[in-house]
Amino acid sequence: xxxxxxxxxxxxxxxxxxxxxNRSVWSPIYWFKKMAGLILRVLFRPLAFKVYVVLxxxxxxxxxxLDATITSxxxxxxxxxxxxxxxxxxxLFEGLxxxxxxxxxxxxxxxxxxxxxTRAGSYYRQGNQVTLHSRGHTFWDGVEAPxxxxxVFNSHELTRLRELNNNALPLLRxxxxxxxxxxxxxxxxxxxxxxxxxxxxxxxxxLAVEDHRFYEHRGVSPSAIARAAVQNFKSGAVVxxxxxxxxxxxxxxxxxxxxxxxxxxxxxxxxxxxxxxxEKEAILQAYLNEVYLGQAGDRGIHGFGLASxxxxxxxxxxxxxxxxxxxxxxxxxxTYYDPWRNSERAINRRNRVLDILVVRDLLSxxxxxxxxxxxxxxxxxxxxxxxxxxYIDLVKRQLREFYQNSDLTSNGLxxxxxxxxxxxxxxxxxxxxxxxxxxxxxLQAAMVVTEPGTGEVLAVVGGSKPRYSGFNRAxxxxxxxxxxxxPMVYLAALSKPRQYTLATxxxxxxxxxxxxxxxxxxxxxxxxDHGSVPLMVAMAKSYNQAVAxxxxxxxxxxxxxxxxxxxxxxxxxRVPSLFIGATQLTPFEVTGMYQSIAANxxxxxxxxxxxxxxxxxxPLKRFQYQLEQGVDADAVHLIQRAMVQVGRDGSARAARxxxxxxxxxxxxxxxxxxxxxxxxxxxxxxxxxxxxxxxDDDSPTKYTGASGALPxxxxxxxxxxxxxxxxxxSDEIDYQWIDLVTGGRSEKSCYNAAELPFIKGSxxxxxxxxxxx
Amino acid sequence: xFYQLFRCYGFGGKKIALSILLTLGSLLLVSCGSAPRIDSxxxxxxxxxxxxxxxxxxxxxxxxEGMRLEKSASAVDQLLVQANTAxxxxxxxxxxxxxxxxxxxxxxxxxxxxxxAQIRYRQGQQGQAKSLAQRARALVGNDTALxxxxxQFQKSIR
Numbered sequence: 064x065x066x067x068x069x070x071x072x073x074x075x076x077x078x079x080x081x082x083x084x085n086r087s088v089w090s091p092i093y094w095f096k097k098m099a100g101l102i103l104r105v106l107f108r109p110l111a112f113k114v115y116v117v118l119x120x121x122x123x124x125x126x127x128x129l130d131a132t133i134t135s136x137x138x139x140x141x142x143x144x145x146x147x148x149x150x151x152x153x154x155l156f157e158g159l160x161x162x163x164x165x166x167x168x169x170x171x172x173x174x175x176x177x178x179x180x181t182r183a184g185s186y187y188r189q190g191n192q193v194t195l196h197s198r199g200h201t202f203w204d205g206v207e208a209p210x211x212x213x214x215v216f217n218s219h220e221l222t223r224l225r226e227l228n229n230n231a232l233p234l235l236r237x238x239x240x241x242x243x244x245x246x247x248x249x250x251x252x253x254x255x256x257x258x259x260x261x262x263x264x265x266x267x268x269x270l271a272v273e274d275h276r277f278y279e280h281r282g283v284s285p286s287a288i289a290r291a292a293v294q295n296f297k298s299g300a301v302v303x304x305x306x307x308x309x310x311x312x313x314x315x316x317x318x319x320x321x322x323x324x325x326x327x328x329x330x331x332x333x334x335x336x337x338x339x340x341x342e343k344e345a346i347l348q349a350y351l352n353e354v355y356l357g358q359a360g361d362r363g364i365h366g367f368g369l370a371s372x373x374x375x376x377x378x379x380x381x382x383x384x385x386x387x388x389x390x391x392x393x394x395x396x397x398t399y400y401d402p403w404r405n406s407e408r409a410i411n412r413r414n415r416v417l418d419i420l421v422v423r424d425l426l427s428x429x430x431x432x433x434x435x436x437x438x439x440x441x442x443x444x445x446x447x448x449x450x451x452x453x454y455i456d457l458v459k460r461q462l463r464e465f466y467q468n469s470d471l472t473s474n475g476l477x478x479x480x481x482x483x484x485x486x487x488x489x490x491x492x493x494x495x496x497x498x499x500x501x502x503x504x505x506l507q508a509a510m511v512v513t514e515p516g517t518g519e520v521l522a523v524v525g526g527s528k529p530r531y532s533g534f535n536r537a538x539x540x541x542x543x544x545x546x547x548x549x550p551m552v553y554l555a556a557l558s559k560p561r562q563y564t565l566a567t568x569x570x571x572x573x574x575x576x577x578x579x580x581x582x583x584x585x586x587x588x589x590x591x592d593h594g595s596v597p598l599m600v601a602m603a604k605s606y607n608q609a610v611a612x613x614x615x616x617x618x619x620x621x622x623x624x625x626x627x628x629x630x631x632x633x634x635x636x637r638v639p640s641l642f643i644g645a646t647q648l649t650p651f652e653v654t655g656m657y658q659s660i661a662a663n664x665x666x667x668x669x670x671x672x673x674x675x676x677x678x679x680x681x682p683l684k685r686f687q688y689q690l691e692q693g694v695d696a697d698a699v700h701l702i703q704r705a706m707v708q709v710g711r712d713g714s715a716r717a718a719r720x721x722x723x724x725x726x727x728x729x730x731x732x733x734x735x736x737x738x739x740x741x742x743x744x745x746x747x748x749x750x751x752x753x754x755x756x757x758x759d760d761d762s763p764t765k766y767t768g769a770s771g772a773l774p775x776x777x778x779x780x781x782x783x784x785x786x787x788x789x790x791x792x793s794d795e796i797d798y799q800w801i802d803l804v805t806g807g808r809s810e811k812s813c814y815n816a817a818e819l820p821f822i823k824g825s826x827x828x829x830x831x832x833x834x835x836x
Numbered sequence: 837x838f839y840q841l842f843r844c845y846g847f848g849g850k851k852i853a854l855s856i857l858l859t860l861g862s863l864l865l866v867s868c869g870s871a872p873r874i875d876s877x878x879x880x881x882x883x884x885x886x887x888x889x890x891x892x893x894x895x896x897x898x899x900x901e902g903m904r905l906e907k908s909a910s911a912v913d914q915l916l917v918q919a920n921t922a923x924x925x926x927x928x929x930x931x932x933x934x935x936x937x938x939x940x941x942x943x944x945x946x947x948x949x950x951x952x953a954q955i956r957y958r959q960g961q962q963g964q965a966k967s968l969a970q971r972a973r974a975l976v977g978n979d980t981a982l983x984x985x986x987x988q989f990q991k992s993i994r
Contacts, residue, residue: 204934
C-alpha cells in the first residue's frame with residue numbers, strides 16, 4: 064500500500080509539469096493532458112485523496128482479512144466435532160445369553176437392513192438362525208474387520224457361531240451403537256466423511272444438480288449469475304440462485320444467512336480467494352461436510368455423513384440411488400423439502416434430481432424409474448440423541464475428571480462405554496410398569512445396573528420418565544437408605560469371626576443406646592420382639608433391635624470403616640442410628656458398596672467408560688479394570704449367604720416366587736422412616752441392581768422396600784438376568800449344618816437345619832442331636 | 837411314631853420313613869424320635885417356603901453355568917492368544933484391553949484374571965497384579981495345573 068501512494072504522488076508532480084510544457088490547444092496531447100489533469104485534480108484534491116486512500120486501504124485490509132480468515136480456518140482443523148458416545152459393542156460367542164429376538168433388535172438399532180446378507184450392514188433371519196454381514200469398526204484394541212457369519216440361537220442363548228463357509232468363528236464383535244454426543248453451544252453436528260469414501264454418484268449428482276460447471280469456473284460463475292438473473296427477471300421473483308458450490312460453501316461456512324448486496328460481494332470475494340488457494344477436491348470435500356441438511360431439535364444436521372445417519376439410520380456408503388437422490392434434493396432447502404414434514408414435496412424434488420441424473424448420463428433411465436418408484440424409505444425419526452439422558456449424564460461426569468469441556472465438544476473424541484441397550488430397555492420397562500401399577504402419580508424411582516464382577520455400569524434410570532432429561536435421581540437424590548445398610552453392619556461383625564458367625568445368637572429384645580446423653584430406642588417394623596435369633600435370621604428378617612445391638616457391640620466406627628472399605632467416599636454421620644440406615648446416600652453410592660460385596664470384597668470402582676479415542680482412532684485414555692481387596696473375602700462370603708437368605712425366607716421372599724427356587728440371588732430390602740424411601744439392592748450372577756422408590760419432596764409413601772422397590776427389581780432380573788448367583792468359597796470356609804432356631808450345630812437330617820458357611824475355626828463346637836432341639 | 841420320624845428327618849413320605857426305619861433300626865429312634873420340635877398337629881404354612889436345607893452358594897463347578905462357561909472357552913482362548921501376541925510385541929496396553937474383553941466374555945474364568953495379573957506385573961502395577969492373582973486363585977476350582985502356576989506367580993511377586 065505505501066508503494067502505491069508514493070507512485071500517485073510522483074505522477075501528480077509529473078502531470079503538473081507536463082501541463083506547463085504543452086500549451087497548444089490543438090494538440091490532442093494537450094487535450095488529453097488537460098482532461099487527465101482535471102480528473103487527477105478532482106481525484107487528488109486533498110480531501111478526496113484522503114478518502115480514496117482510506118477506502119483503498121480499507122478494501123485491501125478487508126481482502127487481507129478475508130484471505131487470512133479463509134486460510135486460517137480452512138486448513139487444519141476445520142470443524143468443532145462433538146465427542147461421540149458409544150454403547151458396548153455386542154460380542155458374539157457360543158454360550159452368550161441372548162435370544163434371537165433380542166439379537167435382531169440389536170441389529171435393528173444398528174440400522175442393519177433386513178432381507179439379505181450380501182452387503183455390510185445387512186442380515187437375514189429364518190426362525191432361530193440369522194445370517195449377517197457386519198460393518199466392522201476400529202476399536203481401541205484393534206480393527207474388527209467386516210465379517211459374514213451364521214448365528215444360531217435356542218430359546219435363551221447363542222448356540223452356534225460360524226463363518227459362512229462353516230469355519231469356526233470363536234468371537235465376532237459388532238460395531239457399537241451411538242448413544243449420544245457432547246455438543247458445543249451452537250450445536251452444529253456432523254460426521255466427517257472423506258471424499259474418497261463417499262459414493263461417487265453422490266458427488267456427481269451434487270455437481271450435476273447444484274453446479275455442473277464446478278470444474279470450469281474459478282469460484283464465481285458469471286454465466287450462472289446471468290442465467291439466474293434472466294430467470295428471476297422473467298418470473299419477477301428469486302427462483303434460481305447463481306451460486307456455485309464454492310459460494311454455497313463460503314455462505315454456509317463463513318457468513319450469515321441474510322441476503323444483502325454487501326454480503327453477496329463478500330461471498331464472491333471469498334469464493335475467488337478460496338479457489339485461488341485450494342484445490343477443487345478440497346473445496347468439494349469441505350462442502351460435503353459443511354452443508355446444512357436438516358434439524359433435529361436444537362441440533363443442526365451438517366454434512367452428508369450425518370445426514371445419512373439422520374434420515375436413513377445407516378452410513379453413506381450403504382445408501383441406494385433413491386436415498387442418495389433424496390439427500391441431494393434436500394440440499395436446496397432442508398426445511399422446505401423436509402421429508403418427514405413435506406414428504407410429497409421431497410419426493411417430487413428427489414424425482415427431479417433423478418431426472419437430471421438421467422439427462423447428464425449419470426444414471427440409466429431404468430434405474431431412475433426404479434428409484435422413482437421407491438417410497439422415501441426414511442429411518443426411524445425417534446432415534447434421536449439423548450434418549451438415555453441419565454446414562455449420558457454419568458458418562459459426562461466421569462469424563463469431566465479427565466477432560467476440559469472444550470476437549471469434549473470440539474475434538475471429535477470417541478467415548479466407548481459399557482452401556483448395554485438391552486439391559487437399559489429392561490430397566491426402563493421395569494420402572495415404568497412398576498410405577499404404573501401404583502395409584503400414586505407423584506411416585507418417583509431410580510435404578511443403577513452394573514455387572515457384578517467388573518463394576519461396569521450397564522444402565523441408569525434417573526426417574527419415572529426415563530427418556531426425559533432432568534433431575535437424575537440415580538446420581539443426585541440423596542435419600543435415607545434404611546435397612547439397605549444392614550449387610551454393612553453385619554459385615555463389620557462377621558469380620559470378627561471369633562465373636563460373630565452367621566449362627567451367633569443375637570438378642571432382638573428392646574434396646575436403648577445412649578450417646579452424649581441422648582437416648583435412642585429403635586423398634587422393629589412389626590413392633591414385636593423376636594427374642595434370640597441367629598445372626599443370619601436377624602439379617603434376613605431385617606430386625607432393627609437385633610442390628611442395633613450388634614452395631615452397638617462392634618461400634619459405629621467399625622461400620623463406617625466397612626462402608627469406606629466397600630468404596631463409599633462420602634463421610635457418614637457416626638451415630639448409632641446409622642445401624643438402621645439413618646444416613647443419606649444416592650442410589651449410585653449404594654450401588655458402589657453392593658458392587659464390592661458382589662465382587663467378593665474386591666473394591667471395583669463403578670465405571671461407565673472403557674476407553675477414549677481421538678478423532679484418528681488413537682487411544683487417549685483407557686479406563687482399565689481395577690480391583691483392590693477392600694473387605695476380607697471370607698467375611699463377604701458369609702454376608703452373601705445371609706443376603707441369599709433374604710430372598711429365600713426373609714423380607715424379599717416374594718421375589719423367589721417369581722424368579723423360581725433355582726434362581727439364587729442375594730439382596731436386601733430397605734425402608735426409611737414413615738416409608739419415605741423404598742429400596743432394594745441385590746445381585747445375581749450377571750446383574751447387580753439398586754432400585755429406589757419415593758417422593759421427590761420426601762413425603763411418606765404407601766410402600767416398603769418389599770412392596771415398592773422389590774417388584775421393580777424382580778421384574779428387571781426376570782427379564783434381564785440369565786445367571787443365578789454363584790460364589791466360590793475359599794479354602795478358609797467350611798460349611799456346617801446349623802439349626803436355624805438355636806444356632807447350634809445340628810445334623811443334616813434335623814428339621815430346620817441349614818448348611819451355613821463358617822470361617823474355619825469359628826464354627827460352633829459339638830453336634831447337637833435332633834432329639835435335644 | 838412313624839410320622840414323627842419322617843417329620844424329624846424331613847422326608848416326604850411314610851414309605852421312605854419306613855424303609856429308613858427298617859435299614860437303620862432302632863438306633864435312629866433313640867436319637868431322633870422322642871421330641872419333635874413342631875407339634876405333629878401343626879401344619880407347615882404352605883405360603884412359607886421350606887427352609888433351604890442344603891443351600892450353599894453354588895461354586896461355578898456345580899453351577900448350571902459350568903456348561904455355558906465351557907462354550908465361551910474358545911472365545912476366551914482366542915482373546916488370550918491374541919493377548920499373548922500383544923505381550924510378545926510389547927504392546928501391553930493392547931494386551932490388557934484384550935484380556936479385559938475376555939473377562940467380560942467370561943467373568944468367572946480364572947485364566948483371564950491370571951493373564952491380567954501377569955500383564956499388570958509387567959506394567960509395574962504390583963498391587964493390581966497381587967489382587968488379580970488372588971481373584972484368579974479364588975476362581976480356579978479344581979484345575980491343579982493352573983492353581984500351581986498362580987501360586988508360583990504369587991510367590992515370585994511377593
